[in-house]
Amino acid sequence: MAGDGAQHDGTARGAGTGEVDADLLGASALLTEEELGWQRRVREFVAARIAPVVDADFEDRHFRRELVRELGELGVLGMHLRGHGCAGAGAVSYGLACMELEAGDSAWRTFVSVQGSLAMSAIARFGTAEQQEQWLPAMAAGRAIGCFGLTEPGAGSDPAAMTTTARRDGGDWVLDGRKRWIGLGSVADVVVLWARAEDGVRGFLVPTSAPGFSAHDIDNKLSLRASVQCELHLDSVRLPAEAALPGAVGLRAPFSCLGEARYGIVWGVLGPARECIAAAVRHARRRQVFGKALAELQLTQAKVADMVVEHQKALLLALHLGRLKEAGTLTPAQVSVGKLNNVREALEIARTARTILGGDGVTSDYPVMRHMANLESVRTYEGTDEVHTLVVGHAVTGLRAFS
The missing domain is CATH 1.10.540.10 (Acyl-CoA dehydrogenase/oxidase, N-terminal domain)
Structure with a gap:
């Protein structure tokens, strides 16, 4: 790095x-x-x-x-x-x-x-x-790029409230609506797009070359700046019948895909957390304060110990969930535990590492602020802390706190 x-x-x-x-x-x-x-x-x-x-x-x-x-x-x-x-x-x-x-x-x-x-x-x-x-x-092979159009300007954590529609017109489907915060939308060749039809939410394969489809980059991001997030517009996009994903009817279909992405996040955030710890420790070994290395100070070592303990616990949690997934027994609530904990701890590690780096920690001489900014987006997408908290709460109490 x-x-x-x-x-x-x-x-x-x-x-x-x-x-x-x-x-x-x-x-x-x-x-x-x-x-x-x-x-x-x-x-x-x-x-x-x-x-x-x-x-x-x-x-x-x-x-x-x-x-x-x-x-x-x-x-x-x-x-x-x-x-x-x-x-x-x-x-x-x-x-x-x-x-x-x-x-x-x-x-x-x-x-x-x-x-x-x-x-x-x-x-x-x-x-x-x-x-x-x-x-x-x-x-x-990377010859084609796909994206996943689920969230909307007015329905992020509540996909059941989506307003994008798919209606039959003869043998075709006609799609209208808006999607927002769609990764890769403007560079994709095909969108796996979710819309409300008469029989419920359905999935469609929408070529980005289709008339009526457009993707607009969200340019004012302060996070994930090396990535592409977009708003998608569908204005009477006409698709043949075979564009529908026949096995994707109802919200269980997109939710199952979100579970795959959330699992990757459980592991992914361990990477920036590791790099933030490494940056802070290397700096603390070199930095001289009050006649000794910053790393020799007890408060610094307390910060380092806390970061490492949480990182290692998060790593073991990810590995446990991975073995459960390989055994075919991983549940959505278990993935929520991993996503909620590991992103939260990765962000706390980044913030603690920044304090060890002092003023220099807010510069691009170190990767910490870049990782911290990115992790704020990761904390929000594929389910916010609030959503995963309620999933875990439901799993433990058996009672739903959300509709």
């Missing part, structure tokens, strides 16, 4: 080596060789292709589209899916890939999540064989 957020080895190291210990509890011993291989390959890609340019891309609001095909070659696009050129990797391998990508920048884990966990998962689960063959191989 840039500055003091330089990429580092994830294996445990002694304090005297000059490296920052990223695996204090030895969690790497719980990983298979295949999982470690995925982590290593993605980490190397991030160090070579993302880290050298990400600060400039964040500053310039630049989405580096040429990396899309390279990510396809790396095998991480739809890597949890099988067939159609997808890697068929395990849940923990996917999680580790998300962690390493987000250690570079949340924009790139977001891209992989939107492409694979949302758009590709929807097509794989609910599409016809023809739809899958048309889109999945190209998306896995």
